[in-house]
Amino acid sequence: MSATTTSDRKLKAQCCIAGGGPAGMMLGFLLARAGVEVVVLEKHADFLRDFRGDTIHPSTLEVMYELGLLEDFLKRPHQELDHIDAQFGDHRVTIGDFTHLPTQCKFIALMPQWDFLNFLVEHAKRYPGFRVEMQAEVTKLTETDGRVTGVEAKTPKGVLRLEADLTVGADGRSSTVREHAGMKVIDLGAAMDVFWMRISKGADDPGQTLGRVDPGSILVMLDRGDYWQCAFVIPKGTADDVREKGLAAFRERIVELAPHLRDRVDELKSWEDIKLLTVKVDRLKRWDRPGLLCIGDAAHAMSPIGGVGINLAIQDAIAAANILATPLRRGTVTQEDLKTVQKRREFPTRVIQRVQIFIQNNGILNVLGSKGGPMELPLPFRLLGEFPWLRRIPARLVGMGPRPEHVETPDLAAEKRADSGV
Numbered sequence: 001m002s003a004t005t006t007s008d009r010k011l012k013a014q015c016c017i018a019g020g021g022p023a024g025m026m027l028g029f030l031l032a033r034a035g036v037e038v039v040v041l042e043k044h045a046d047f048l049r050d051f052r053g054d055t056i057h058p059s060t061l062e063v064m065y066e067l068g069l070l071e072d073f074l075k076r077p078h079q080e081l082d083h084i085d086a087q088f089g090d091h092r093v094t095i096g097d098f099t100h101l102p103t104q105c106k107f108i109a110l111m112p113q114w115d116f117l118n119f120l121v122e123h124a125k126r127y128p129g130f131r132v133e134m135q136a137e138v139t140k141l142t143e144t145d146g147r148v149t150g151v152e153a154k155t156p157k158g159v160l161r162l163e164a165d166l167t168v169g170a171d172g173r174s175s176t177v178r179e180h181a182g183m184k185v186i187d188l189g190a191a192m193d194v195f196w197m198r199i200s201k202g203a204d205d206p207g208q209t210l211g212r213v214d215p216g217s218i219l220v221m222l223d224r225g226d227y228w229q230c231a232f233v234i235p236k237g238t239a240d241d242v243r244e245k246g247l248a249a250f251r252e253r254i255v256e257l258a259p260h261l262r263d264r265v266d267e268l269k270s271w272e273d274i275k276l277l278t279v280k281v282d283r284l285k286r287w288d289r290p291g292l293l294c295i296g297d298a299a300h301a302m303s304p305i306g307g308v309g310i311n312l313a314i315q316d317a318i319a320a321a322n323i324l325a326t327p328l329r330r331g332t333v334t335q336e337d338l339k340t341v342q343k344r345r346e347f348p349t350r351v352i353q354r355v356q357i358f359i360q361n362n363g364i365l366n367v368l369g370s371k372g373g374p375m376e377l378p379l380p381f382r383l384l385g386e387f388p389w390l391r392r393i394p395a396r397l398v399g400m401g402p403r404p405e406h407v408e409t410p411d412l413a414a415e416k417r418a419d420s421g422v
Contacts, residue, residue, distance in 0.1 A: 016164035019171030023296030023313035025120040030321035032130035035412040043137035047114035055307040058399040061105035078111040086211035089375025097391035148291035175298035190279040195232040215370040219257040288338035303356040318405035348402040
């Protein structure tokens with residue numbers, strides 16, 4: 001890997017990854033660990049942004065175990081959630097029980113995403129083939145004879161031109177890479193948006209209840225130790241209508257769902273304290289072009305239902321590393337190799353998206369469209385209450401997903417140390 005010191009810099013690597021989120025950083029780490037020269041480009045100066053996916057599911061924790069990093073990882077501040085409860089009016093029901101999963105960690109870890117990403121970067125930097133460029137925003141794909149050969153990125157030091165055997169778009173649901181590549185997006189439709197906010201946690205607050213559902217309203221609360229990270233679900237495109245009714249009315253809707261927050265809801269002092277997540281559910285028809293592959297949200301934007309997006313993206317990264325590490329190291333990556341990644345990961349993507357769309361259209365929209373009256377417990381949730389063993393099914397789907405991936409790439413640096421007797 002080489003660099004120049006002029007204001008317009010040039011780099012060359014075997015793999016360029018656009019986007020330093022969970023998919024990009026995990027892929028960069030695994031490839032560098034397997035002996036591939038890789039550069040990750042992240043457009044922001046750091047990872048400190050609120051209201052990103054902060055749920056680390058058992059499938060991801062299992063990967064940490066396989067990498068020998070689990071013990072160190074769990075030393076980071078986090079909360080552990082071994083079951084998921086929901087409150088429907090006056091009815092409380094457990095809808096997912098993770099304690100029976102065939103994994104090392106039978107819980108979801110709630111950890112700020114910046115801590116997770118910093119952890120991956122710290123460990124990836126131990127490998128000489130890994131490099132991360134912060135404040136490097138991809139602005140252009142470079143091509144030769146129809147093949148993507150790298151990118152140009154805007155940085156504080158000038159233009160960075162990065163040449164690579166393979167460019168990976170891992171830059172999220174509004175991917176610049178897939179836009180510049182002209183890749184066809186299939187929009188599956190999202191009928192809801194979400195207001196995200198944080199409200200401090202009181203010593204006497206009730207225990208974790210993930211969802212609170214009343215006629216016309218849904219509130220999701222994640223226990224973040226000293227505060228609640230809250231998601232208020234609204235019908236798609238109604239954010240301006242909610243704002244027009246005023247902040248006081250919005251606060252009151254929060255209190256109706258979670259009365260124990262009444263003495264703290266005034267912490268929401270303005271609409272600046274409430275961020276809008278515009279929900280998308282889509283996927284690329286084709287994830288690759290010559291010299292280019294998209295993974296994670298760049299390949300398939302997920303609904304926040306189940307909080308599975310970050311973990312599905314990480315599963316993409318593991319599969320991509322398993323399939324591509326050896327040909328990348330040898331300089332022999334083919335179009336068929338890239339297609340194999342999509343073949344491997346498209347099935348679980350389709351399954352999860354179908355489940356999310358079903359829940360959205362047959363559950364969430366019905367609740368948001370209801371006008372009042374007593375909240376009846378839907379039949380599926382009544383069954384979960386009557387037959388506890390059924391709670392293992394949603395836990396398996398959320399916690400592990402269809403076709404969980406396992407690390408198959410070697411740690412070449414460790415193997416070299418072992419061979420040399422160090």
